[in-house]
Structures are given as C-alpha cells and as structure tokens.
Amino acid sequence: MTDTITVPLTDVRVARAVELVWREAELLDRKDYLVWQELYTDDARYIVPIDPDTEDFPGTLNMIYDDARMRAMRVTRMTEGYAIAAVDAARTVRTVSRFVPETVTDTEVVLRSAQVLIAYKRGRHDIWAADVRHRVRLSDSGDRIAEKVVRLVDSEDAVPAAGFLL
Amino acid sequence: MTENIFADAPADLVLADRVAGRLYTDPEIFEQEMTRIFERTWVWVAHESELPGPGTFKSTYVGRQPVIVSRDRKGALHTLLNRCRHRGASLCEKPRGKANGFTCPYHAWSYGLDGTLRGIPYPDGYEGVADKKDLSLRKLRTESYGGMVFATFDEGIEPLADFLGDAKLWLDRFMKQGGGYPIKVLGKHQFRFRGNWKIQLENTTDGYHFPIVHRSWMASVDAETADMMSFMTDPAAITHALGNGHSVMQMVPEHSDLDADDGSEPLQARFDHVVAELSKTLDDAAVRKLVRAMHGTGFNLNLFPNVSMSAAFFRVLRPISVDETLIEHIAIGPDGPPELDVVNRERLRIHEHFQGPFGFGTPDDAEGWDRVQRGAQAAPDMPILVNRGLGREKDDEHGWPTAHVTDETGMRAAYRMWKQMMSDD
Numbered sequence: 241m242t243d244t245i246t247v248p249l250t251d252v253r254v255a256r257a258v259e260l261v262w263r264e265a266e267l268l269d270r271k272d273y274l275v276w277q278e279l280y281t282d283d284a285r286y287i288v289p290i291d292p293d294t295e296d297f298p299g300t301l302n303m304i305y306d307d308a309r310m311r312a313m314r315v316t317r318m319t320e321g322y323a324i325a326a327v328d329a330a331r332t333v334r335t336v337s338r339f340v341p342e343t344v345t346d347t348e349v350v351l352r353s354a355q356v357l358i359a360y361k362r363g364r365h366d367i368w369a370a371d372v373r374h375r376v377r378l379s380d381s382g383d384r385i386a387e388k389v390v391r392l393v394d395s396e397d398a399v400p401a402a403g404f405l406l
Numbered sequence: 407m408t409e410n411i412f413a414d415a416p417a418d419l420v421l422a423d424r425v426a427g428r429l430y431t432d433p434e435i436f437e438q439e440m441t442r443i444f445e446r447t448w449v450w451v452a453h454e455s456e457l458p459g460p461g462t463f464k465s466t467y468v469g470r471q472p473v474i475v476s477r478d479r480k481g482a483l484h485t486l487l488n489r490c491r492h493r494g495a496s497l498c499e500k501p502r503g504k505a506n507g508f509t510c511p512y513h514a515w516s517y518g519l520d521g522t523l524r525g526i527p528y529p530d531g532y533e534g535v536a537d538k539k540d541l542s543l544r545k546l547r548t549e550s551y552g553g554m555v556f557a558t559f560d561e562g563i564e565p566l567a568d569f570l571g572d573a574k575l576w577l578d579r580f581m582k583q584g585g586g587y588p589i590k591v592l593g594k595h596q597f598r599f600r601g602n603w604k605i606q607l608e609n610t611t612d613g614y615h616f617p618i619v620h621r622s623w624m625a626s627v628d629a630e631t632a633d634m635m636s637f638m639t640d641p642a643a644i645t646h647a648l649g650n651g652h653s654v655m656q657m658v659p660e661h662s663d664l665d666a667d668d669g670s671e672p673l674q675a676r677f678d679h680v681v682a683e684l685s686k687t688l689d690d691a692a693v694r695k696l697v698r699a700m701h702g703t704g705f706n707l708n709l710f711p712n713v714s715m716s717a718a719f720f721r722v723l724r725p726i727s728v729d730e731t732l733i734e735h736i737a738i739g740p741d742g743p744p745e746l747d748v749v750n751r752e753r754l755r756i757h758e759h760f761q762g763p764f765g766f767g768t769p770d771d772a773e774g775w776d777r778v779q780r781g782a783q784a785a786p787d788m789p790i791l792v793n794r795g796l797g798r799e800k801d802d803e804h805g806w807p808t809a810h811v812t813d814e815t816g817m818r819a820a821y822r823m824w825k826q827m828m829s830d831d
C-alpha cells in the first residue's frame with residue numbers, strides 16, 4: 241500500500257484507473273449499458289447510498305445496491321424498451337474529475353472523484369452532484385471496476401426519479 | 407359540470423364518475439385544498455418507531471407548513487410548528503435527532519420538547535410587554551393509532567380513531583407483517599415529481615396500471631413473486647371504499663390477514679437463506695410468520711389525504727405546489743432481536759428493487775404521473791375519468807362499496823371526501 245499523497249496522478253496504475261472511470265462515464269452518457277456492464281467484475285457492487293456516511297451498505301437502505309444479478313436485470317430494464325422511464329430518459333452529460341488516489345497497489349487502485357451530471361428532459365436541466373469512489377482491479381487481461389459508490393450531495397433529500405444511471 | 411368549467415366552484419368539478427382536469431392545474435384550487443383539507447383533517451406525520459425515546463424528534467410537514475414531531479420526557483408526542491415565536495426563524499433543520507429542547511439559532515429563545523417557551527436571553531427588554539406563558543410554540547393536536555401518528559390544525563375535529571373508522575381493522579392487519587414483533591421504520595426513499603398531489607393519491611389505489619407500467623419490474627422478479635401480483639384477472643382481488651375517503655385495495659387476498667394461514671402455501675424458495683438463518687433461533691411457526699410477510703400484506707390501505715400503507719411500506723405524499731409533489735417511500739420491518747437482521751436486510755433489498763429514484767418501479771410510476779400533469783394542460787375542461795367498474799360496484803356485507811381491484815372505487819371514495827371537504831364551510 242502506498243500513501244495517498246505520494247502517488248501522483250501520472251503513476252501508470254492511477255492513470256489506468258482514471259482512464260477506466262472516464263470510459264465508464266462516456267458509456268453511461270451514451271446509455272450503452274450492455275458494454276458498461278462488462279466493465280464490472282463478477283463480485284462487484286454498484287452502490288448509490290442514502291446515508292451519506294455509511295459503509296454498511298447491506299444493512300441500510302440505498303437507492304441502488306446492485307450485485308452482478310441486479311446489475312444484469314437493471315441493464316435489461318434499461319434496454320428492453322418496456323420501462324417507460326428508461327425509454328424517455330433524460331439526456332445526460334457528466335464530468336468526472338478532481339481525482340484523488342486513495343490507495344494504490346499493483347493490483348488495485350481506489351480512486352476518489354467528483355462527478356457533476358446535467359440531465360436534460362422536457363425543457364428542464366437537473367443537476368446531480370456526487371462524490372464517487374471507484375475500486376479498480378488492475379489486471380493484464382483488462383482493468384475492471386470492483387466497487388463503485390456514488391454519494392449524491394442531496395442523497396438524503398428528494399431527488400427526481402431517474403431513467404438513467406449515475 | 408357546466409359548459410364553462412372555469413365558472414364552476416371547485417366542489418362542482420367532481421362528479422361521481424369524473425373529475426375536471428382543472429383539478430390538477432388550477433393554483434387557486436390548490437390554495438383552497440391546503441386550507442380546507444390539509445389544515446382541517448388528520449394528516450400523517452410519523453410512525454412511532456421514528457420517535458423511539460424521550461427527546462427524539464423528526465421534522466416534517468403538515469400540508470406546506472413545517473413541523474417538528476417530538477417525544478417529551480414522559481413519552482407524550484407533540485407536533486409543533488417549526489417557527490420561532492420571536493421573529494419566525496425555523497427552529498430545527500435536522501431531519502431527525504435527539505435533543506433536550508429547541509433553541510432558536512437567531513436570538514436564542516429556547517423551548518421545551520412540548521413547545522413551552524423556557525428562556526428568553528436578556529429578558530429585561532420584555533418586561534411589561536410580553537409574558538413567556540403566551541409564547542409557546544404553536545402546537546397541533548396529535549393522536550396516534552396502531553403506531554401511526556397524525557396531527558391536525560383543527561382543534562374541533564373528531565378523534566383520530568373516529569376519522570379512521572373502518573380503516574382501523576385494516577391498519578391492525580397491516581401491522582401483522584411484523585410477524586409477531588412491532589413494526590419499525592428501516593429507512594426511506596424520497597423523490598419529487600412535477601405533478602399535482604391528487605395524481606399520486608389516485609395511484610395508491612390504481613390496480614389497473616400495474617401490469618402496464620410495471621412490466622419491466624415484473625420481468626425482473628422470480629415467477630412466484632410475479633404470480634403473486636397477478637391480480638388483474640383474479641375475481642377475489644377487490645377494492646373496498648371504507649368511508650372518509652379511505653379505501654383498501656386487496657391485490658393478494660390470501661395475504662389480507664397474515665394470521666389466517668392454513669399452512670398449505672409453500673414459502674418462496676428465494677427466501678431459503680432467511681429460513682435457514684432464522685431457524686437457528688426461532689421455531690418453525692415463528693419463521694413461517696416472518697417469511698410469509700416478506701412482501702408485506704397483500705393490500706394497499708389508502709388513508710385520505712396523505713398516507714398509504716402499501717404492501718410492505720408507507721407511501722407518504724406532500725403537496726408542494728399545484729404541479730409539484732414530494733413522495734416518501736418508507737421501508738418498514740419487524741422490530742426484534744438482532745437475529746431478525748436477516749429479515750430486515752432482505753426487506754431492504756425488496757424495497758430497493760421496486761422503490762426509490764432508481765428502483766425498477768418508481769421511476770415508471772413517476773413518468774406516468776408527470777405525463778398526467780402535462781396532458782391535463784390540454785383542455786382542462788375535459789374530464790379525468792374515474793368510472794372504471796362503476797357498473798359492478800356493490801356494497802358488501804359491511805356496507806363498503808366494493809368492486810374489482812382494477813376498478814376506480816378507491817379514487818371515487820377519495821374524491822367524494824375531497825368534494826365534501828371543499829364544499830364545507
């Protein structure tokens with residue numbers, strides 16, 4: 241384990257993680273969910289918690305708490321054409337930046353970032369701001385996301401019901 | 407309804423089988439609803455488990471007015487307007503917590519848990535001009551039934567138990583999903599939609615939309631769960647109007663009274679791990695009770711005007727403006743020893759699967775409601791139909807108007823109450 245401060249963003253391991261996170265952001269904005277799903281390891285969790293401080297995701301109520309099975313069903317829902325919220329989903333443009341490597345080893349990078357997403361639907365722009373944490377598993381056969389936690393700044397407040405993913 | 411509905415009084419816009427679209431779009435009607443309905447009836451504010459001990463509180467709303475629900479040292483519940491008596495600052499901006507009282511951050515007037523004004527800093531300026539005993543926080547009448555806490559601005563209104571009337575039986579049944587334990591709140595989802603509150607009120611008793619809007623959710627659950635929800639063609643699945651605008655929609659009649667169990671219904675295989683875990687400490691009957699209630703009760707109890715006790719959660723609506731409404735979906739589960747954690751975790755996952763801003767069901771509902779609001783802008787004089795099943799609606803042996811679960815019996819009941827309250831003077 242290397243100390244946060246001393247690992248520069250130019251470290252090749254960190255750069256690989258950043259690249260993956262950016263690639264994910266673009267896939268989500270393009271709503272290319274089938275490809276997006278492949279970015280995740282089989283044991284990965286994709287989580288949007290409500291409680292801003294919790295790490296006990298299974299023990300609390302979340303907006304999203306997806307294992308591989310739920311992720312697969314979610315992708316089906318987003319792509320099958322029967323979910324009216326997904327069919328008429330907002331168009332989104334997101335920026336992920338302010339990267340901070342939290343821990344870096346040769347096999348795993350934990351990367352914190354800020355995500356600002358603008359969603360446009362029916363004459364209205366909504367802002368979704370979040371702190372994000374990716375656990376990226378590095379491997380010669382392809383880097384994958386092993387965990388993603390999206391903490392919305394307004395997670396404890398009422399957010400619009402969404403037809404897209406964060 | 408006359409030719410020109412804009413000349414009609416609000417109460418004339420509701421007929422037995424239809425309501426005017428203007429009901430969703432007219433800001434004046436909305437203002438009247440806030441005073442004639444939300445300030446004159448019992449409005450749900452909390453579940454008692456959200457106020458577990460002395461000094462615990464929750465902030466919420468009655469209609470559009472912010473309130474604090476608190477429990478004092480003797481255990482009594484209070485609903486206090488969240489507004490300082492000095493110059494009106496809000497006293498509490500925390501959604502929930504524990505406190506000895508409330509001190510205003512502006513000039514530090516301090517109030518007890520029951521709203522009594524306790525202290526004014528530098529009180530000499532008030533000598534002869536104000537008396538502390540006249541300056542307690544404004545308090546709403548607060549009563550609870552079966553753990554459900556309601557408040558009202560109307561001091562003269564009938565007791566809560568009378569207002570609930572025949573809904574009490576169903577409320578008692580709803581609480582049986584604790585499987586022998588009391589019910590507690592596990593967490594909540596909140597979201598907004600851009601539509602009138604009555605669109606949501608109607609939806610809590612709309613069985614008709616389910617297989618259409620929730621096709622994507624149906625496709626994602628196991629066959630047993632989907633089968634349980636196949637009430638569209640089940641003649642035993644019925645809706646009753648219970649009086650005072652309340653109604654109950656029985657989607658899974660065999661789960662209407664969870665105590666009525668002849669043991670023949672197999673437990674769903676998806677809960678095998680829960681059964682295995684619970685069986686370490688509980689006997690078979692106790693395990694069966696908890697697992698059979700995993701999806702809640704087989705009905706939605708809709709209480710006019712703002713809360714629905716829906717299958718396995720509470721659905722609460724809060725009107726914000728004529729075309730914006732906030733919804734809470736409150737997850738509940740049995741309040742018991744840590745051995746029940748496995749039950750509550752599973753219940754959280756079931757809740758997440760359907761509810762919330764990213765659930766497999768809620769966003770589709772919200773899209774439907776959004777569209778009702780948008781569509782109702784077109785010809786607001788055209789009626790919204792609530793006539794489904796009118797021809798097959800009959801009083802049952804309790805005198806409850808009853809029709810199929812896909813019929814609009816519950817909506818008609820709510821609008822009858824709406825009409826009565828809006829025409830009362």
Ligand code: FES
Binds near residue numbers: 495510511514
């Ligand atoms: S406004 Fe509350 S003390 Fe002055």
Ligand SMILES: [Fe+2]
Binds near residue numbers: 609615619620771
């Ligand atoms: Fe629905």
